[in-house]
Amino acid sequence: MxxxxxxxxxxxxxxxxxxxxxxxxxxxxxxxxxDNAATSQTPQQVIDCIVDYYQNYNANIHRGVHSLSQEATDAYEQAREKIRAHFNADKAHEIIFTSGTTHAINLVASGYSSILKAGDEIIVSALEHHSNIVPWQMLCEKTGATLKVIPMEFDGKLNMDKYQDLLNTNTKLVFVNHVSNALGTINPIEFIIEKAHEVNAKVLIDGAQAAPHIQADVQALDVDFYTVSAHKICGPTGVGILYGKESLLTFLPPYQGGGEMIDQVSFEKTTYAGLPHKFEAGTPNISGGIAFGAALDYMHHIGxxxxxxxxxxxxxxxxxxxxxxxxxxxxxxxxxxxxxxxxxxxxxxxxxxxxxxxxxxxxxxxxxxxxxxxxxxxxxxxxxxxxxxxxxxxxxxxxxxxxxxxxxxxxxx
The missing domain is CATH 3.90.1150.10 (Aspartate Aminotransferase, domain 1)
Incomplete structure (x- = not known):
């Protein structure tokens, strides 16, 4: 919905x-x-939202019993819910706040660094931004997995016949952008996801360039991970999200250690918090997260x-x-x-x-x-x-x- x-x-x-x-x-x-593919401009309504936070209820979230902290927490979590609704995620805790798409991709790559092994294969496309290439190369170096590439054609499209040839039972992960930042090509991600799932591979879609133009429905796509940066969609810089299926986010280990992502800490053993806090260590970009929600409100108002x-x-x-x-x-x-x-x-x-x-x-x-x-x-x-x-x-x-x-x-x- x-x-x-x-x-x-x-x-x-x-x-x-x-x-x-x-x-x-x-x-x-x-x-x-x-130069909107690099960053979109920010409407006054979103600017006002950021100013309002710092002028009226600037406080840390999830930790304080005082009124300002509770107001900030409520606004931040309301923004998470707006983002959940926009992308039609099943649960709000499937939305992880990040500093942007690059952070989100690296979070997933870090999680799979303890899971992949030599002989495993991962697939990227020839149309990727460096942020959706380099982390996977680093992952292959750490694990011994093999990186394979879906070739492109002269018209800027991906060769789907070659993609199907690359898929096999050793394929564990597929990473493709929804839209090419360099060419604007809209990739057939529905087909890419469907074929990857036939060999039990998981799929991450880089949605940074698609988000300003296409409202992705992550449940309809059946995508495993989807990433977005707020500054591409009339929001502020320094904030974005990773959507992940609950089962996969529960399965992956934490990306960073620190405050907020823990349940109990002792010098003998630390246990981790549940989703989404497990992946949100440290003080987040609170005003940015709230403003991301305001940016989506603005975009939906236009349609x-x-x-x-x-x-x-x-x-x-x-x-x-x-x-x-x-x-x-x-x-x-x-x-x-x-x-x-x-x-x-x-x-x-x-x-x-x-x-x-x-x-x-x-x-x-x-x-x-x-x-x-x-x-x-x-x-x-x-x-x-x-x-x-x-x-x-x-x-x-x-x-x-x-x-x-x-x-x-x-x-x-």
Missing amino acids: KMSSTQMQFDVEQIRKDFPILQRKVNGKDLVYF FEQIAQYENELLVYATNELNTLDNIIIYGTKPSEKTAVLSFNFEGIHAYDVGTILDKLGIAVRTGHHCAQPIMEYYKIPGTIRASFAFYNTKQEIDSFINALKKAQQMLQ
């Missing part, structure tokens, strides 16, 4: 008023922010279906406009099979040089390998220009972007 909300009529100009940063200028130009529809309109419009330029190379799938990301280059021009000129014109894009070097190696390029759109962007901003690209192309040819 999905989280319910009262949706507003979609009005991008009204929405833009919620984001103070969109009113500023960069190098004397109106800011055009097209995820409306967001997805509008962002796809932006993507189609920008794709068509880009294709009118000379010597343009767009990497990745067609708009119907990806989120609002355009990764491209001009033939014979370095992406960094284009990005620098765009910045002078007030336009923020990302250039480089986007922490996805294997993708760039596949295309035999050092990097791309990546423009990533959000629901508060406009077609007028895309027009400014296209004009700026024309200027950059003229200057650099």
Whole structure:
């Protein structure tokens, strides 16, 4: 059952008023922010939530009998419940607060470091962010397990026939992103999960790039682990979540030792707390967790279906406009099979040089390998220009972007 909300009529100009940063200028130009895949901007409603915590009930949680502590605890746990409802987890304690997706992935990798052994196999995809590659390489080094890779195709999709060939009874874990941060490709995670479960492998889906665009239902997906960072979805930096099935989170050992994650401590023996506290050692990012819940409230007020529809309109419009330029190379799938990301280059021009000129014109894009070097190696390029759109962007901003690209192309040819 999905989280319910009262949706507003979609009005991008009204929405833009919620984001103070969109009113500023960069190098004397109106800011055009097209780096949303790196981090989204934060609406005033979420900023107010953070300020309210520090002004009115700043206290540690779960530990104090005084009023401020109880208020903070209630707000933090209410946010956990909002997140549970959004992702349709069965139980609130299946939602573990982390510092972000990278932390969540490393938590799972650490847990399996005492479980895997030589001869076991784990699978990642060629489309992964480094955060969903490096921890598994480190895990293989520790355990003797073997890392295998689902290859990609030139259109930016994964080869599902090759994936099925990789699966066997030695496969223990499969790790794939829901959406590629570098290309925007939406991966067929339902199929990936189903096939992995046929050989009794567990699946972790990196949902960092999907979360702003797609409302994942973890029970319908039957996914074992799902990770998200709040700052991709209009929330603050430094907070995210790991969803895990209760049975698996109970099975895995704690990731860190310290306060809050214990039941009883003596010098002879320590016993651990139950879920979710078993994985939440130390004082958390309390305001961040509360603000994550506020960010989801904000997104639901607008409506995820409306967001997805509008962002796809932006993507189609920008794709068509880009294709009118000379010597343009767009990497990745067609708009119907990806989120609002355009990764491209001009033939014979370095992406960094284009990005620098765009910045002078007030336009923020990302250039480089986007922490996805294997993708760039596949295309035999050092990097791309990546423009990533959000629901508060406009077609007028895309027009400014296209004009700026024309200027950059003229200057650099």
